[in-house]
Amino acid sequence: MRKLRKYLLVVKTGINSNLIYTADFLAGALFFALVIFIFMQLWEAIFFNDGSMEGYTVNRLVWYYIAAEMVILSKSDVFRSMNEEIKSGNIAYKLNKPYSFVLYQFSEGMGQIAVRLMTNLPVGLLLGFLYVGKLEGLNISALPAVVISTMFGILLNFFMDAFIGMTSFWTEDNSAFYWIVQKLSFMLGLFLPLEFLPKIIREIALYLPFSYIAYAPARLLTSFSMEEFLSMVPIQILYTVLFAALSALIYSRGVRKLNVNGG
Amino acid sequence: MTTLRDGEAGNNTVIVARDLRKVFRTKIKKEGFTQSVKSLVKPEYREIEAVHGISLEVPRGELIAFLGPNGAGKSTTIKMLTGILNATSGSMLVLGLDPGKQRKSLSFRIGSVFGQKSQLWFHLPPMDSFRLLGAIYEMDSKLLDKRIDEIVELFEIGELMDIPVRKLSLGQRMRCEFAASILHKPEIIFLDEPTIGLDVLVKQKIRELITRLNKEEKTTIFLTSHDIGDVEHLCSRAVIINHGKIVMDSSVKALKYGYLKKKVIDVKFAAISNHTMLEGLNILKRKGLSMKLEVDEGDGIQEVMLRLMQAGSIVDVTISDIPMEKIIGDIYTDKGLEGINSNTHTDSYAGTDMDTDRYTDTDTGTGSTTAGNSGGEGE
Numbered sequence: 001m002r003k004l005r006k007y008l009l010v011v012k013t014g015i016n017s018n019l020i021y022t023a024d025f026l027a028g029a030l031f032f033a034l035v036i037f038i039f040m041q042l043w044e045a046i047f048f049n050d051g052s053m054e055g056y057t058v059n060r061l062v063w064y065y066i067a068a069e070m071v072i073l074s075k076s077d078v079f080r081s082m083n084e085e086i087k088s089g090n091i092a093y094k095l096n097k098p099y100s101f102v103l104y105q106f107s108e109g110m111g112q113i114a115v116r117l118m119t120n121l122p123v124g125l126l127l128g129f130l131y132v133g134k135l136e137g138l139n140i141s142a143l144p145a146v147v148i149s150t151m152f153g154i155l156l157n158f159f160m161d162a163f164i165g166m167t168s169f170w171t172e173d174n175s176a177f178y179w180i181v182q183k184l185s186f187m188l189g190l191f192l193p194l195e196f197l198p199k200i201i202r203e204i205a206l207y208l209p210f211s212y213i214a215y216a217p218a219r220l221l222t223s224f225s226m227e228e229f230l231s232m233v234p235i236q237i238l239y240t241v242l243f244a245a246l247s248a249l250i251y252s253r254g255v256r257k258l259n260v261n262g263g
Numbered sequence: 264m265t266t267l268r269d270g271e272a273g274n275n276t277v278i279v280a281r282d283l284r285k286v287f288r289t290k291i292k293k294e295g296f297t298q299s300v301k302s303l304v305k306p307e308y309r310e311i312e313a314v315h316g317i318s319l320e321v322p323r324g325e326l327i328a329f330l331g332p333n334g335a336g337k338s339t340t341i342k343m344l345t346g347i348l349n350a351t352s353g354s355m356l357v358l359g360l361d362p363g364k365q366r367k368s369l370s371f372r373i374g375s376v377f378g379q380k381s382q383l384w385f386h387l388p389p390m391d392s393f394r395l396l397g398a399i400y401e402m403d404s405k406l407l408d409k410r411i412d413e414i415v416e417l418f419e420i421g422e423l424m425d426i427p428v429r430k431l432s433l434g435q436r437m438r439c440e441f442a443a444s445i446l447h448k449p450e451i452i453f454l455d456e457p458t459i460g461l462d463v464l465v466k467q468k469i470r471e472l473i474t475r476l477n478k479e480e481k482t483t484i485f486l487t488s489h490d491i492g493d494v495e496h497l498c499s500r501a502v503i504i505n506h507g508k509i510v511m512d513s514s515v516k517a518l519k520y521g522y523l524k525k526k527v528i529d530v531k532f533a534a535i536s537n538h539t540m541l542e543g544l545n546i547l548k549r550k551g552l553s554m555k556l557e558v559d560e561g562d563g564i565q566e567v568m569l570r571l572m573q574a575g576s577i578v579d580v581t582i583s584d585i586p587m588e589k590i591i592g593d594i595y596t597d598k599g600l601e602g603i604n605s606n607t608h609t610d611s612y613a614g615t616d617m618d619t620d621r622y623t624d625t626d627t628g629t630g631s632t633t634a635g636n637s638g639g640e641g642e
Contacts, residue, residue: 002398002401003401005398006395006398006399006401009394009395009398010395013384013387013391013392013395016387016391017384017385017386017387020386020427090380092342092347092348093347093375093377093380093382095346095347095366096345096346096347096366096370096373096375097370097399097400098367098370098371098399098400098401099399256349258347258348
């Protein structure tokens with residue numbers, strides 16, 4: 001019980017610590033509003049305000065983008081913090097406490113994500129209603145499925161970031177990996193629904209983890225089908241577990257070779 | 264790697280290290296484009312021995328200073344003793360536990376303060392960090408409240424408890440850092456440069472707290488510092504390391520006493536009329552009519568003073584102890600006692616007969632640290 005309490009308190013402290021960034025919140029909301037506005041203009045120009053493509057109307061595309069961006073914007077800083085802690089050698093000073101370092105980082109990250117979701121969710125909903133009104137063909141009974149998929153999208157994103165962050169145990173500069181992953185998740189599901197991509201690319205993307213971050217929850221929100229839920233969420237869970245395991249593995253290997261500078 | 268068994272060094276001993284070594288492997292990169300490409304394909308490594316066979320024992324309740332220049336291996340040793348780094352070879356026991364294998368169990372019983380790193384949450388008041396640390400150390404919440412009250416009073420940080428850490432001054436922050444590290448009543452506390460960057464008053468305050476902690480809670484203090492004042496005012500025993508080896512392990516009293524038998528005379532003449540009187544004196548530095556001499560305490564001072572007065576008319580004279588800073592500096596540069604014993608440097612204050620009660624020469628392997636309570640006479 002006490003063991004659980006310490007991580008819950010880390011989440012709580014993480015929330016408290018992130019609540020003070022009011023300027024961050026305002027800048028984030030403004031950015032969110034701006035990109036959605038730009039995308040809306042883009043889709044309207046392409047569709048001449050009516051018509052649709054692969055079942056997506058402008059209304060659905062805007063909501064798709066809001067849902068996808070919600071996952072991406074609500075990510076934690078785990079990549080940057082792991083990277084910095086390892087490179088600067090500061091990680092050493094976090095190791096001599098009675099906790100699991102990975103669980104500690106996870107709890108702290110969850111605190112951050114909670115604060116970002118709490119701010120991004122109302123902003124996203126408000127923007128959607130203001131720009132295009134209610135989502136067309138919304139299936140209320142599908143919402144729990146969307147929430148589950150969003151949750152795993154966020155978790156998968158977290159563990160992929162944590163994993164890449166910890167490659168700095170070995171590499172001097174791992175920002176290229178991070179950049180590649182960011183671009184891939186942008187191209188394979190955030191910028192465009194996979195349905196807009198050539199068939200061959202879409203099929204490959206469905207085997208890769210990137211689309212399971214933002215595409216899966218956004219797709220399920222805008223065009224829910226039980227069949228897609230059952231095919232995508234298990235893969236999301238599988239990739240989440242895989243990257244969590246990889247993170248734990250890379251951590252334990254990394255600590256063993258820890259070469260803290262100084263002395 | 265030999266293993267030590269608990270109790271091997273006596274129940275009163277909280278730290279035992281035998282022949283501890285740490286080798287780092289660093290990638291080397293030569294200059295130039297072709298070399299950069301080459302290092303991508305076939306990286307070359309150089310081994311750097313940060314700690315080179317350190318042996319020591321620390322009895323419970325001791326205030327021990329670990330001194331050495333930058334890169335001497337001080338922090339690496341602390342990191343090995345606290346379980347952060349694994350030793351390349353050698354063995355150690357801290358509170359009867361093997362830090363490399365039992366890091367977590369050990370972490371409940373030790374505390375640490377690293378002068379340049381913070382364990383407090385930057386944007387939150389110290390109270391939040393204290394509560395979180397209490398939970399991390401799995402303390403009962405009632406006990407934690409009581410302990411926080413105790414510490415807040417001891418460290419006089421009541422008025423700082425609700426100010427975000429980022430708004431505290433360095434001195435205030437250090438007091439809170441220190442308080443945070445003893446919440447769980449550690450038996451040993453490792454302080455790595457605890458007074459770095461602090462002003463004189465705050466330094467005194469921190470030193471006072473360290474002494475009180477040692478006396479009131481019987482906490483063993485293991486301290487590294489560049490500040491000789493820390494050692495002089497706090498510690499009973501000083502271990503000096505350089506190039507990863509212990510070059511001296513002595514009680515602070517003995518260290519000072521050995522050198523205090525010598526004095527430094529600064530003298531300034533209006534004019535020197537009889538140069539022959541100055542011949543044979545141990546002149547360390549001379550500039551025009553001013554000079555600095557080293558002299559043995561006792562009869563030496565009288566004799567030298569007489570000769571100086573006969574040499575010319577004196578305008579000013581000061582007789583002083585050799586500063587602790589100089590003593591330690593000499594030990595670093597002379598690479599241990601060899602240098603001190605040979606006393607070949609005319610510009611050095613190094614004495615000839617250091618009266619130390621402990622001396623380890625890890626090079627020859629003949630000396631072994633015999634830590635008992637002998638070092639405890641200082642305080």
